[in-house]
Amino acid sequence: MTSATDRPREPVRRRSATRSVTLRDVAEQAGVSAQTVSRVLRVPEEVTAVTRARVERAIQECGYVPNLAARNLASNRSKIVATVIPSLSASIFSETLTGLSSVFSPAGYQLLLGYTDYDDQMEEDVIRSLLGRRPDGFVMTGAVHRESVVRMLRASGVPVVETWDWTADPVDLLVGFSNEDAMHAMVAHLYAAGYRTPCFVGSLLPGDHRSLRRLSGYRRAVAELWPGTEPRVVDAAPHPLTLSSGAELLDVARQSFPEADVLVFSTDVYAGGALLAASAQGLRVPEDIAITGFGDFELSGMLRPGLTTVTLPNATIGREAAHLLLDKMRGNQPERSVVDLGFTIRSRGSA
Template sequence: MVRGTRGNGAEGSARRRSATQSVTLRDVAERAGVSSQTVSRVLRVPDEVSAPTRERVERAIRECGYVPNLAARNLASNRSKIVATVIPSLSASIFSETLTGLSSVLSPAGYQLLLGYTDYDDELEEALIRSLLGRRPDGFVMTGAIHRDSVVTMLRESGVPVVETWDWTDSPVDLLVGFSNQDAMYAMVSFLHDHGYQRPCFVGSLLEGDHRSLRRLDGYRRAVAEFWPDSPERVVDAAPHPLTLESGATLLDVARSAHPDADVLVFATDVYAGGAVLAARSRGVRVPEDVAITGFGDFELSGMIQPGLTTVALPNATIGREAAELLLRRMRGEPPEETAVDLGFEIRRRESA
């Protein structure tokens, strides 16, 4: 004798199926008492379905535990609805505001972010982009505007819309939203010169793949050569230290030991600079009386520590939103109003300098 399954009708049918396979569109339709085409319309264009029918279908979806097969749908439409996003680091969530800005525009349009990071390694970036292209994203958002020639060739040959961010170049791969790291650091050093500082010391990563830090160093050197042409070079390489507040404390000691005459430490990132400010008091170092400290980025912590951090303020979230808007237009086949958007920067003065 075969024991029957409790339940009947659509409910029993859905339960029997769920024991061996995924719930289907037809299961949802049977449960809601509508056609499969109606369920499909609710999923694709819900505004075209009457409210009572839409609510009935949505309730059936929840009760059945139905999950749409996006892979099949995307294969049919030749769209993945994925935007690949490449950042250099996950440390300290430096790029979180930009990612939030991206998501705030792309998610309502039905796109999901696929995130990868390079750890400031050009070889890893190339391997990552090749892997991400194999997943057929509809668009790419890149951090930085310096890449290997092979990477540029891959991206251009793929035909996938690309937005580069957080930097500036005269020859972008496709679209560009950012600012000049060189000009921003030059402006910071110019600000320090105008406020009477004479012996700046740059503290930042000299890692070959950390192109934005190296461009900030270029801006620093250009300003020093202009304002203090006879000054010895004061530069501390932060690359051996992880991108953490704790490293900022260590770098404060390293910089003051290597260049005891420096009257201002010019950090290439707020992460290190914030750590240095927080550690100064425990070391008996008065900021800015004994040594001033500046940062780059204007992260949330920068305005909360004491003394507040003087820094280069960047439009982090706006970079993400603008990049997403440009990318959406390109993915929809619409010509963007402009292909390069310079969002600029601002010197934000607080008590540390």
């Protein structure tokens, strides 16, 4: 005797290329009601294993994709977390995105990415556009924003977590570290190692707030350790964030400040390029010129000599930010609204 579940199913019907597969199509293919298909999608534990398997097989055969927009509209939840980063080329941000995804994906949330290129106006435009998609939460890179951006975010009522910096007045939640204190600690480390004529090399773009805060930490350290000394600074803003730019900046810095005994770069990207170029030019590092970075990229420990740099909790920032935001998106108040993850000075052979 053949049971209903053993009967051969009709082949999947061809459908017009202009019409998407519907839930009713899946129901017909599985031989069940549309309500049963809906229950399998929403509360699968309430459907028998046999029926659930039939529906899931029909979904695969039909190529059906649930209309999440309609479902989310009914629940007033988009299951989207908007994420704003300044650069697509820096691996440190990709590590943070990986950390975010490791928490959000299992919880059913997807990241919607916005990119600002260190431009304040672009950040405002991107945030306004993303808010129009009604995300359930926002992850921001940095803690310095236009007042209009802060007003917009707070007025939206959407939970926000700022990362990769520190401030006494966060928009909502905050997970990061002090860029200024980290660079101050690097210069103090170099002073203790015997260096006396440092030169800062970093972007002075108005929108690159993290680099500007690192410059502030450098200036503060110079004022404390070498009172009355004019800080040596090279603006890297005209150069793209690439290793080849680091090679060019090595030459610019040495020509501008030939007395400098250590080049303090605001990022490992420039520092790594400078270190490679120094070796190609026959310069001894650190004897002829010492070099430091900021970020501790994967390449930094593989260079010869290894790059002395500031190690940051790249992936941890993402995971901690996601946990705080997820808690608040679920209607709970996190035990801590701010988390300082700190930094570490990683001493290697370049300085």
